[in-house]
Amino acid sequence: MDLLYDTLFNGLAIGSVLVLAALGLAVVFGLMGVINMAHGELMMLGAYTTFVVQNLFKNGPLQGIFPLYILVAIPLAFLVSGLAGLLLEKTVIRRLYGRPLETLLATWGVSLILQQFVRSVSSAFVIGLLVAVALGLVAPRLLPRPWGQRRWAPVLGVATWVIAGLVGIALASGLGGVRVLDQPWFSARNIDVTAPVWLRGSVDLGAVNMPTARLFIIALTALALVAVHWFLQKSVWGIRIRAVTQNRSMSDCLGIPTETVDALTFLVGSGLAGVAGVAVTLLGSVGPNLGGNYIVDCFMVVVLGGVGKLLGTVVAALGIGVLSYVIGSGSLLLVWPAMPAGLNELITFFATTSMAKVLVFALVVVFLQFRPAGLFPQKGRMVEA
Amino acid sequence: MTSHSYPPQDEAGHLLSVRGLNVYYGESHILRNVDLSIAPGQMACLIGLNGVGKTTLLKSIIGLVPQRSGRIDLAGSACGGLPPHRRARAGIGYVPQGREIIPQLTVRENLLLGLEALPGGMARHRHIDPLVFELFPVLETFLARRGGDLSGGQQQQLAIARALLGKPRLLLLDEPTEGIQPSVVLDIQRAVARIIRETGISVLLVEHHASFVRQADWYYAMQKGGIVASGSTADLSKEMIQRFLSV
Numbered sequence: 001m002d003l004l005y006d007t008l009f010n011g012l013a014i015g016s017v018l019v020l021a022a023l024g025l026a027v028v029f030g031l032m033g034v035i036n037m038a039h040g041e042l043m044m045l046g047a048y049t050t051f052v053v054q055n056l057f058k059n060g061p062l063q064g065i066f067p068l069y070i071l072v073a074i075p076l077a078f079l080v081s082g083l084a085g086l087l088l089e090k091t092v093i094r095r096l097y098g099r100p101l102e103t104l105l106a107t108w109g110v111s112l113i114l115q116q117f118v119r120s121v122s123s124a125f126v127i128g129l130l131v132a133v134a135l136g137l138v139a140p141r142l143l144p145r146p147w148g149q150r151r152w153a154p155v156l157g158v159a160t161w162v163i164a165g166l167v168g169i170a171l172a173s174g175l176g177g178v179r180v181l182d183q184p185w186f187s188a189r190n191i192d193v194t195a196p197v198w199l200r201g202s203v204d205l206g207a208v209n210m211p212t213a214r215l216f217i218i219a220l221t222a223l224a225l226v227a228v229h230w231f232l233q234k235s236v237w238g239i240r241i242r243a244v245t246q247n248r249s250m251s252d253c254l255g256i257p258t259e260t261v262d263a264l265t266f267l268v269g270s271g272l273a274g275v276a277g278v279a280v281t282l283l284g285s286v287g288p289n290l291g292g293n294y295i296v297d298c299f300m301v302v303v304l305g306g307v308g309k310l311l312g313t314v315v316a317a318l319g320i321g322v323l324s325y326v327i328g329s330g331s332l333l334l335v336w337p338a339m340p341a342g343l344n345e346l347i348t349f350f351a352t353t354s355m356a357k358v359l360v361f362a363l364v365v366v367f368l369q370f371r372p373a374g375l376f377p378q379k380g381r382m383v384e385a
Numbered sequence: 386m387t388s389h390s391y392p393p394q395d396e397a398g399h400l401l402s403v404r405g406l407n408v409y410y411g412e413s414h415i416l417r418n419v420d421l422s423i424a425p426g427q428m429a430c431l432i433g434l435n436g437v438g439k440t441t442l443l444k445s446i447i448g449l450v451p452q453r454s455g456r457i458d459l460a461g462s463a464c465g466g467l468p469p470h471r472r473a474r475a476g477i478g479y480v481p482q483g484r485e486i487i488p489q490l491t492v493r494e495n496l497l498l499g500l501e502a503l504p505g506g507m508a509r510h511r512h513i514d515p516l517v518f519e520l521f522p523v524l525e526t527f528l529a530r531r532g533g534d535l536s537g538g539q540q541q542q543l544a545i546a547r548a549l550l551g552k553p554r555l556l557l558l559d560e561p562t563e564g565i566q567p568s569v570v571l572d573i574q575r576a577v578a579r580i581i582r583e584t585g586i587s588v589l590l591v592e593h594h595a596s597f598v599r600q601a602d603w604y605y606a607m608q609k610g611g612i613v614a615s616g617s618t619a620d621l622s623k624e625m626i627q628r629f630l631s632v
């Protein structure tokens with residue numbers, strides 16, 4: 001019985017991180033159909049936001065309320081990742097709707113850019129970047145209006161951005177001479193977030209010893225699920241989002257500004273990735289490559305659950321969590337010590353985290369052969385429409 | 386055959402005015418110099434065989450299909466360059482062929498979407514006008530049911546009710562009786578007559594049922610992407626009906 005509780009709790013703990021990580025993707029990929037390979041990097045931005053908030057609380061006037069930094073980090077991470085996602089949607093993804101392969105490639109490129117961004121970002125870099133973006137946005141408005149209507153207007157637009165970029169690079173290089181501004185914000189190595197004291201212990205429930213951080217993640221996941229469910233099912237924007245994702249052109253004809261809805265949906269999905277990033281910092285050190293560890297699992301969860309179904313995402317994530325733990329920890333050997341030697345060897349072979357992942361992935365692929373639409377496929381008379 | 390002009394002759398009196406409209410799908414010329422106008426409170430009907438461009442004309446009026454040239458004015462304001470949601474907010478309600486209700490949303494949520502065309506949208510308006518339940522009582526009983534689970538006739542009623550809730554000045558109805566059982570067809574015909582009587586909105590209808598066509602004040606007959614005849618539906622001869630309404 002103890003073993004059952006232990007397995008269930010640990011599976012739930014692994015699964016809840018997966019739910020949180022996949023929840024944003026369930027919105028972006030499940031509802032909008034956008035294959036966002038940079039989703040993991042949006043999580044990473046959330047993790048780095050937590051790191052920055054933690055450092056702000058470590059010194060100065062906020063030192064007294066250091067244990068509460070995590071509660072500030074959650075909404076801030078949502079905001080930072082959400083705004084990064086919004087920028088991504090407005091600049092890249094908007095131009096690629098309905099073209100999944102191009103979206104996949106472009107967002108993969110963005111994921112690499114974001115990884116490198118956190119490795120090399122410094123104050124000089126940020127100032128250069130902000131100046132370049134501001135110049136790129138403002139300069140076309142300063143040009144004589146008739147120029148914008150000429151045949152060579154698109155070339156002029158590109159040239160403006162190229163010049164703005166060059167100015168930004170020159171500025172960043174110039175400011176690089178100032179040591180304070182040239183200092184990288186983060187090192188290329190992993191960063192560690194110190195969990196507040198109240199999240200460091202564990203709760204002893206007799207049969208199972210539950211780490212408080214894991215319990216916090218489970219609670220955060222539950223809260224995020226309730227919030228997303230309420231937002232999508234009850235709020236005005238939720239109804240709009242569901243309408244646009246099911247029938248874009250008709251929603252447009254009803255008076256719904258579909259582009260605004262797209263942007264908001266992406267912001268929410270990306271923001272949720274940021275919240276997942278906060279949770280991940282409680283599990284260990286994080287680095288620029290954090291996203292790569294989660295992106296495949298996230299897609300696996302959303303596809304297994306049934307694209308467009310939040311309940312499917314939850315069941316799939318928890319199922320994968322429990323299965324990964326049962327296989328990876330070799331718990332089956334403890335349950336059935338007298339199993340045949342061949343089976344024993346097979347279970348021992350898969351009893352590592354990475355090999356368990358391989359087996360779970362293979363099982364999901366086999367499952368999808370029989371139920372291609374996942375655990376909870378969309379139903380209804382007009383699903384094909 | 387009657388001339389193309391329809392009273393009131395002056396431009397200011399038209400609710401909808403389409404002039405020299407040309408629409409292409411790729412290189413295919415679908416609508417050719419279409420001229421059409423509808424007065425306030427008038428019901429006009431587009432007739433023509435399958436594939437002549439009736440649905441495309443409705444889609445270009447709501448903005449789903451871009452026009453290559455021509456002009457579309459609603460109450461004197463040009464709306465040809467606006468996206469569909471701006472046209473809906475300007476007062477064009479659209480009931481497409483095939484209904485296109487949102488399948489996973491409940492009937493109530495589908496109806497609420499109709500309020501999006503009003504200033505402030507759903508955020509400001511949450512009241513569903515009881516008129517739609519008077520017109521289509523079945524919707525009130527199925528408010529919590531998913532739109533995709535309704536029958537074809539019920540979905541059609543939902544689509545019309547949804548468009549009405551946006552209080553449009555012009556309602557575009559694309560084959561509202563297609564594939565629907567006869568009893569519901571009659572319900573829809575009666576409902577449309579009552580809508581015009583009680584709300585004073587204009588209707589542009591695409592229809593194949595002769596009895597529904599005769600309910601309109603005016604007809605526009607289409608052939609090969611252009612308007613080839615128009616006139617009062619009272620003057621529609623059997624020969625015309627045979628020529629333009631056979632599927």
